[in-house]
Amino acid sequence: MDKAYIDKTLAASQREMVEIFSKCTTTDEIRHHIEHSAIQPELKSWLLSCNPEMLETAASLVTKWGSTDSADGVGQ
């Protein structure tokens, strides 16, 4: 493996973000899960300040386009 830069704290937060978007559809659900998550503080406050309809759009994008297939094309 290349010696690539990793930000473990941000990576954990991104995992939680995508997890929340994948299972929530309404702003209330999304915000509730974000508030009770371990997402890093700067990212959490940013997410909580975002427009409701855009949070819902992000959730629908993850639900519609997200793939859990680890062999999904790229690099495999």
Add this chain to the structure above:
Amino acid sequence: MPHVGLSLMPETQFLQASMPLFEAGDVGAVEWSFDTGWKNGVSEWLTSLIGTYSEAGRLTGHGVHFSLLSADWTQRQQGWLEKFKEEVTRHQYLHHTEHFGFMTAGDFHRSAPLPVPLLESTLKLGRERFAQLAAVAPCPMGLENLALALSVDDALEQHDFLEKIVSPSNGFLLLDLHNIYCQLCNFNLSPAELLDNYPFHLVREIHVSGGSWEPTASSKEPIRRDTHDEDVPAEVFSLLDYVLPRCPNLEVVFLERLGNTLHEHQFVSFRKDFHTLKSIVANG
């Protein structure tokens, strides 16, 4: 004058719609999303087109799945990078681009690109990842702006974030005008508000496309989405008029349309959009 071309799609509908344009010699360049062909291979006609434009020095590469702002580094990303190292030697590319945002995290390996805010940590990550790509590509490397922004501030700061990512590696920007249009619609912004501080000197490529409207639970108005499945709106052509004189280093402008959204009754309007694009660039 910048070249005007088409984003190549693997579907036969794309070939049927675009063939008269190719036969007339109207397509000045093509863009190939090379990583979409890695899993299932590329058809003979598409390979031939890519090869022809590569030999003519009119081929650009547009990565889709690298996931620039994913903070983790997995075997999947390592595999992408190794395939990219092979890809850049397979054809002669004018330049390469990838997307702002992240689409891979945890168990999701191909989501839609999601934004992150401009923070010290996210900027460092973006610069590191972009530098990795720039180190592999034997030609200029660029980054495309994202349609999805989660707030007005997010939309307004994106160009600054992009510039800060690419500049240390002498990168450039791919300005997607339909993505800009999405943000103008979704945040009720004027072109001047969103674009007047744009680093246009870094813009080497422009994308033009159509999209769609989608309702959400919270919004009374539907959200504009960058779905590449409709004709180009007049507002996007107006944006092209607006930005062309501001982009001194522009090399190429591409029309994008997903191949599987092109039906026979839409072939004429697709070609009309391409000719409109050529006319605006010629007069710009």
